[in-house]
Amino acid sequence: QVQLVESGRGLVQAGGSLRLSCVVSGRTFWTYPMGWFRQVPGKEREFVSTINRSGSSTYYADSVKGRFTISRENAKNTVYLRMNNLKPEDTAVYYCAVGSAYPNVGASQYDYWGQGTQVTVSS
Numbered sequence: 001q002v003q004l005v006e007s008g009r010g011l012v013q014a015g016g017s018l019r020l021s022c023v024v025s026g027r028t029f030w031t032y033p034m035g036w037f038r039q040v041p042g043k044e045r046e047f048v049s050t051i052n053r054s055g056s057s058t059y060y061a062d063s064v065k066g067r068f069t070i071s072r073e074n075a076k077n078t079v080y081l082r083m084n085n086l087k088p089e090d091t092a093v094y095y096c097a098v099g100s101a102y103p104n105v106g107a108s109q110y111d112y113w114g115q116g117t118q119v120t121v122s123s
Contacts, residue, residue, distance in 0.1 A: 004114035022096030
C-alpha cells in the first residue's frame, strides 16, 4: 500500500518561508515523478510544482516560479517544497502526489496522494 505523509504545516507572515516534506512508502520512490498541489475551499486542486525521477528537472506554476523550490532525496524517499517570500494568496492545503509521467500539471495524472498539510500566510 502506498502512503504519503506530508509535514511542515505552519502559520507565517507574508514574506516568510516554510519547507514542506513528503515521505513516500510502499513504492520504489526513485522510479516516479512527484508533484505538489494546493487547494483552497470551494476551488479545484491547483498544480504547484513537479520534479522528475532523478531530480534533474523541475517545473513550476507561474504563480510560484522564482519563490518555490521543489527537490527530492531518493535515498530518503522524500520530496520537499521550499517556499520563500510567501504571500497571503499562497494560503491553502498543500498535497504531495506520486505521478505517472513528467511533466504533468493535471491532478488526474497523479495516482497517489498525501493527506494534505495546511499553510496559512497572514498579511
